[in-house]
Amino acid sequence: MNTYFRILRFGRPYGRYAIPYFVCIIFHTIFNTLMFSMLIPIIDIMFNADGMVETVTTAPEFALSSDYFKALLNYGLYRVAGAGYSVKDILVALAVVTVIIVLLSNTFRYFAQRILENLRIHTLQQIRDEMFDRVIRLQVGYFSNERKGDIISKITADVQVVQFCITSTFQVFFKEPFLLIGYFWLLISISFHLTLFTIAVLPVIALFIGYIVKRLRRSATEGQESFGEMVSLLDESLGAIKTVKGYNATGYIEQKFRNLDGRYSDIMRSIAKRQQLASPMSEFLGVASLSFILVYGGNMILGGELGAAEFITYLGAFSQVTRPARAIADAFGSINQGIAAGERVLEMMDTPPTITDKPEARTLTEFRDTIEFRHVRFAYEDKQVLNDVSFTIPKGQTVALVGPSGGGKSTISDLIPRFYDPAEGTVLIDGIDLRDYAVESVRAHMGIVAQETILFNDTIEENIRMGNNTATLEEVMEAARVANAYDFIMETENGFQTNIGDRGMKLSGGQRQRLSIARAVLRNPDILILDEATSALDTESERLVQESLSSLLKGRTSLVIAHRLSTIQHADKIIVVESGRIAEQGTHAELMAREGIYHKLIEMQQLAE
Numbered sequence: 001m002n003t004y005f006r007i008l009r010f011g012r013p014y015g016r017y018a019i020p021y022f023v024c025i026i027f028h029t030i031f032n033t034l035m036f037s038m039l040i041p042i043i044d045i046m047f048n049a050d051g052m053v054e055t056v057t058t059a060p061e062f063a064l065s066s067d068y069f070k071a072l073l074n075y076g077l078y079r080v081a082g083a084g085y086s087v088k089d090i091l092v093a094l095a096v097v098t099v100i101i102v103l104l105s106n107t108f109r110y111f112a113q114r115i116l117e118n119l120r121i122h123t124l125q126q127i128r129d130e131m132f133d134r135v136i137r138l139q140v141g142y143f144s145n146e147r148k149g150d151i152i153s154k155i156t157a158d159v160q161v162v163q164f165c166i167t168s169t170f171q172v173f174f175k176e177p178f179l180l181i182g183y184f185w186l187l188i189s190i191s192f193h194l195t196l197f198t199i200a201v202l203p204v205i206a207l208f209i210g211y212i213v214k215r216l217r218r219s220a221t222e223g224q225e226s227f228g229e230m231v232s233l234l235d236e237s238l239g240a241i242k243t244v245k246g247y248n249a250t251g252y253i254e255q256k257f258r259n260l261d262g263r264y265s266d267i268m269r270s271i272a273k274r275q276q277l278a279s280p281m282s283e284f285l286g287v288a289s290l291s292f293i294l295v296y297g298g299n300m301i302l303g304g305e306l307g308a309a310e311f312i313t314y315l316g317a318f319s320q321v322t323r324p325a326r327a328i329a330d331a332f333g334s335i336n337q338g339i340a341a342g343e344r345v346l347e348m349m350d351t352p353p354t355i356t357d358k359p360e361a362r363t364l365t366e367f368r369d370t371i372e373f374r375h376v377r378f379a380y381e382d383k384q385v386l387n388d389v390s391f392t393i394p395k396g397q398t399v400a401l402v403g404p405s406g407g408g409k410s411t412i413s414d415l416i417p418r419f420y421d422p423a424e425g426t427v428l429i430d431g432i433d434l435r436d437y438a439v440e441s442v443r444a445h446m447g448i449v450a451q452e453t454i455l456f457n458d459t460i461e462e463n464i465r466m467g468n469n470t471a472t473l474e475e476v477m478e479a480a481r482v483a484n485a486y487d488f489i490m491e492t493e494n495g496f497q498t499n500i501g502d503r504g505m506k507l508s509g510g511q512r513q514r515l516s517i518a519r520a521v522l523r524n525p526d527i528l529i530l531d532e533a534t535s536a537l538d539t540e541s542e543r544l545v546q547e548s549l550s551s552l553l554k555g556r557t558s559l560v561i562a563h564r565l566s567t568i569q570h571a572d573k574i575i576v577v578e579s580g581r582i583a584e585q586g587t588h589a590e591l592m593a594r595e596g597i598y599h600k601l602i603e604m605q606q607l608a609e
C-alpha cells in the first residue's frame with residue numbers, strides 16, 4: 001500500500017488533471033446515457049407512431065423520466081413547426097437530437113482521454129527524471145556491468161508499467177463508476193424488477209475477468225525481467241561493436257540475442273493469449289447472461305409489465321454495463337502490475353549512496369600541500385585489492401604508478417576523487433581525511449583523463465565544456481590549442497559545432513584523447529589524475545598527445561598511471577605497484593640503480609620495442 005501511495009505522488013499536482021477530467025467524465029456520462037435512452041422514442045415511433053405525436057403547448061416540468069423527454073421533444077417541435085407537425089418531423093428531430101448528443105458525449109470523452117494522456121506523460125517524465133537523478137548520484141561502485149542493463153530497463157521499461165498505477169487509479173475512481181451509475185440509472189428507470197435480476201449476473205463476469213488478470217500479472221513481471229536482459233545485451237554489443245565485428249563474433253552475439261528475444265516473445269505470446277481471451281470470453285458470458293434476461297424480460301413483456309421499446313433499450317444498456325465493470329477489473333489488475341514494477345523502481349531509488357558528505361563536512365577551498373595515502377587497504381566486495389599502501393604526492397609534483405596489470409593502479413587512482421572509500425587506513429588531502437570534506441569540493445580541484453576517453457553524442461564544444469557553462473568560447477578554443485586539438489577541430493565540417501557521434505565514433509583514438517585533454521585543460525584543475533592510454537597510436541598522434549599532456553601537467557600535482565615507461569622517466573617519483581602492494585618507489589635513476597622490478601620492467605619493454 002505504501003508503494004502505491006508513493007507512486008501516486010509522481011502524478012502531482014493532481015488538481016490540474018483530476019478536476020477537469022472529472023468534469024468531462026460527468027458530462028460524457030450524462031450524454032452517453034441520454035444517447036441510449038434515445039432508443040426508446042425512436043423504436044416507439046416505429047411501432048407506435050400515433051402514441052408519439054402529442055402536441056404539447058407549454059414547457060413540461062423537469063423530471064428524470066422518459067415522459068419528460070418525450071414531452072420536451074413534442075414541445076420543441078410545436079415551437080419550431082407549429083401544431084401541424086407530422087410523425088416524419090418527429091423522426092427527423094430525433095435524429096438531429098441523437099447526433100447532437102453523440103457529438104457532445106464523444107467530445108467530452110475526447111477531452112477526458114486527452115487529460116488522462118497528459119497525466120500519463122507527465123507522470124512518466126517525473127518518474128524518469130527522479131530515477132535518473134537518484135541513480136546518477138550513487139557511488140561508482142554501484143554501476144557494475146550486470147547492474148547497467150538492469151538500470152536501463154528500469155528507467156525505460158518498468159516506468160511504462162508504473163504509470164498504469166496512476167492512470168488506472170483515475171479510471172477506477174473518476175470514470176467507470178459514473179458510467180456504471182449512468183447505465184444503472186437507465187436500467188432501473190426502465191425496470192427495477194429486471195435490474196435486480198441483472199445485478200446477480202454481473203459479479204460472475206467480474207470474477208472471471210479478475211482471474212485472468214491475476215495470471216497476466218505474473219507473466220508481465222517475467223516479461224519485464226526478460227526485456228531487461230535483452231537491453232543489457234543490446235547495450236553490451238552495441239557499445240563494443242568493434243570488438244564484435246573484429247572477432248567475427250556477429251554470429252555468436254546474434255545467437256545470444258535470438259535466444260533472449262525468443263524467450264521474451266514466448267512470454268509476450270502467452271500474455272497476448274490470455275489478454276485476447278479476456279474479451280471474447282467476457283463477451284460470451286455477457287451475451288449468455290443476456291439470454292437469461294431475454295427469457296425473463298420476454299415473459300414480462302408478454303405479461304404486459306414492460307414495453308418492447310423499453311426492453312430493447314434495456315438490452316442495449318445492459319450490453320454496455322459489462323464494459324465499465326470489466327474496465328474496473330482491468331484497472332485493478334494494472335494497478336497491481338504497476339505496484340510490482342514500482343517496487344523494482346523504488347528499490348533502486350531508495351538505494352542510499354554510500355559515499356555521502358558528513359553533516360559538518362568542510363569545503364576544500366584550496367589545495368596547499370600534499371595528497372597522502374596512509375596504510376590504505378581496499379577490497380571490491382570480498383576481493384582484496386590494496387594492502388597497506390602508503391605514499392605521498394607533494395604539491396606540484398608528478399607521481400607515476402607502474403606495474404603489472406591488475407596490480408591495483410586504477411584502484412589507487414579511484415580513491416583520490418573518492419569514487420570509493422578505503423576499507424582501512426586513510427587518504428588525506430593537506431592532512432585532513434578525504435571523508436571529512438564535501439565530495440564535490442574535492443572533485444572540483446581534480447581533472448581526470450581516463451584511459452577510455454568518454455565523449456558524449458554532442459558537439460565538440462559541449463564535449464570540451466562538459467557542463468562548464470561559465471567558460472567563454474575563446475577559453476574553450478584556447479584549451480583546444482593547448483591540447484593540440486585546435487587544428488583537427490577546425491578541419492571538421494562545423495568546427496567546434498561538429499557533432500562527434502555516439503561515444504565519439506567519428507574521431508580517431510588520438511583525437512579523442514586530445515579532446516579529453518582539452519576538457520581537463522579547460523577545467524584547469526590543481527590535481528590531475530591521468531590514466532595513460534594503452535592503445536597504440538601512430539607516431540604522429542603519439543607525439544601530439546604527449547605534447548599536449550606535458551602542457552597539461554605543467555605546474556600541476558599529478559598522479560599518472562603509466563603503461564609506457566618511457567613517458568614517465570622524468571616523474572618526481574615512480575611507484576611500482578604489484579599485487580596491491582607498493583613494491584618499490586623512487587626516481588627513475590634510483591629505481592634503475594636498485595635493479596629490482598622496475599629495472600626488469602624497463603628491460604622487458606625495451607625488448608618488446
Ligand code: ADP
Pocket residue numbers: 380383385404405406407408409410411412
Ligand atoms: P590495474 O589498474 O593495476 O590494472 P586495477 O586497480 O584495475 O589494476 O585492478 C586491481 C584488481 O581489482 C584486479 O584484480 C581487478 O580484477 C580488480 N577489480 C578492478 N575493478 C573491480 C571492480 N569494480 N569489481 C571487482 N574487482 C575489480
